[in-house]
Amino acid sequence: MDAAATAGLTGRRVLLGITGGVAAYKAAELARLVVRSGADLRVVMTDSACRFITPVTLQALSGNTVYTDMWDPAVPNNMAHIELSRDRDVIVVAPATADFISKLAHGLADDLLSALCLARECALAIAPAMNRQMWDHPATQRNAATLRADGVTILGPVAGDQACGETGMGRMLEPGEIFAALVALAGPKRLAGKTVVVTAGPTFEPIDAVRGITNLSSGKMGFAVAQAAAEAGAKVTLVAGPTMLPAPPGVARRDVVTAREMHDAVLALVPAADVFIAVAAVSDYRVVAPKSIKLKKEAGPPKIELAENPDILAAVAALPSPPFCVGFAAETENLRENAQAKRKKKRIPLLAANLAQEAFGREDNALVLFDDAGEHPLDRAPKIDLARRLISHIAGMLEQRGS
Numbered sequence: 089m090d091a092a093a094t095a096g097l098t099g100r101r102v103l104l105g106i107t108g109g110v111a112a113y114k115a116a117e118l119a120r121l122v123v124r125s126g127a128d129l130r131v132v133m134t135d136s137a138c139r140f141i142t143p144v145t146l147q148a149l150s151g152n153t154v155y156t157d158m159w160d161p162a163v164p165n166n167m168a169h170i171e172l173s174r175d176r177d178v179i180v181v182a183p184a185t186a187d188f189i190s191k192l193a194h195g196l197a198d199d200l201l202s203a204l205c206l207a208r209e210c211a212l213a214i215a216p217a218m219n220r221q222m223w224d225h226p227a228t229q230r231n232a233a234t235l236r237a238d239g240v241t242i243l244g245p246v247a248g249d250q251a252c253g254e255t256g257m258g259r260m261l262e263p264g265e266i267f268a269a270l271v272a273l274a275g276p277k278r279l280a281g282k283t284v285v286v287t288a289g290p291t292f293e294p295i296d297a298v299r300g301i302t303n304l305s306s307g308k309m310g311f312a313v314a315q316a317a318a319e320a321g322a323k324v325t326l327v328a329g330p331t332m333l334p335a336p337p338g339v340a341r342r343d344v345v346t347a348r349e350m351h352d353a354v355l356a357l358v359p360a361a362d363v364f365i366a367v368a369a370v371s372d373y374r375v376v377a378p379k380s381i382k383l384k385k386e387a388g389p390p391k392i393e394l395a396e397n398p399d400i401l402a403a404v405a406a407l408p409s410p411p412f413c414v415g416f417a418a419e420t421e422n423l424r425e426n427a428q429a430k431r432k433k434k435r436i437p438l439l440a441a442n443l444a445q446e447a448f449g450r451e452d453n454a455l456v457l458f459d460d461a462g463e464h465p466l467d468r469a470p471k472i473d474l475a476r477r478l479i480s481h482i483a484g485m486l487e488q489r490g491s
């Protein structure tokens with residue numbers, strides 16, 4: 089975790105909700121990180137959470153009374169479900185069980201924690217933790233989708249070994265990762281006042297009216313990067329090639345199809361940008377003379393003449409006063425050598441590299457960041473978590489440049 093992140097919640101008021109799962113013991117470490125970063129921490133636990141870890145531990149770590157009871161007479165007006173979240177900047181529920189997620193999605197409020205989540209005004213983040221079948225169950229997936237649409241931030245889960253002895257999706261993010269996400273959500277807006285342009289998705293180069301050349305890219309990583317930059321307070325424009333993904337909240341979107349359209353859109357936007365992050369998988373070549381009708385198979389295989397597309401990232405980096413440029417590299421082998429060579433060739437300060445075969449179309453990824461200081465591996469995690477860590481790294485580099 090970088091130094092800026094450990095100081096990331098100074099003066100913020102956090103409510104940590106703990107529900108009943110084996111990962112509850114990790115909430116103690118999360119509490120420690122939150123307190124150490126200068127936040128005021130209030131903890132609320134469900135009855136089942138108290139079967140896994142005692143309120144005494146959380147009381148000692150938070151330095152505050154731990155609440156478990158809707159009817160606690162110590163809370164002003166006996167209105168614990170309203171009072172306890174009123175002064176908070178953010179609520180994080182970690183671990184969040186399948187049962188608790190289901191309650192949240194349906195607006196149930198039959199215990200203190202679910203009631204105060206319903207009555208809150210502040211941001212809410214949850215870190216699911218459960219057996220892989222419970223996570224994969226369509227009901228849980230529906231509930232998670234409902235919560236996302238309601239604006240709840242879902243942190244993880246990740247794949248890995250589970251307490252039940254099985255291996256799969258459903259492991260809670262590590263406390264350090266949840267903490268980093270909290271900093272992004274409720275911490276200082278480290279990109280406030282900055283304008284960021286992000287490219288995402290593939291481009292599509294027509295051969296004829298129905299066929300074309302494209303690259304494998306779901307757009308998920310670029311959309312996650314745009315979301316993370318917006319969370320950090322930046323004004324973000326996402327220039328997106330053809331994808332089915334919805335734009336993240338608060339992000340302006342420009343849809344393009346071809347590499348040249350993406351190039352023109354980006355070059356019109358970057359004079360006003362502080363940061364340019366090129367995540368798109370841009371087609372290197374285009375068809376010189378695409379046909380406007382559908383070519384007939386009877387005519388035999390067409391001869392297709394290709395021309396090189398402009399390298400958008402290199403073009404932006406070569407501007408007289410370029411924004412801070414970040415590139416992505418998907419390699420299939422020799423990640424380190426190829427990534428460093430690409431960073432030098434395109435003359436960019438930061439490059440995020442991954443192995444293509446481990447990233448495409450997946451919800452998670454692993455990245456290595458390359459900059460002048462060397463390399464910084466970011467362990468496998470959901471793309472949004474990696475995006476937040478990338479944005480935190482960029483913010484750190486910009487802060488260093490400014491000082």
Ligand code: C5P
Nearest residue numbers: 366367368370398399400401415416417
């Ligand atoms: O050279 P390569 O395509 O591997 O470089 C990848 C990086 O360059 C990515 O950041 C990608 O978005 C960017 N790029 C670009 N325009 C191109 C090709 C790649 O902006 N024509």
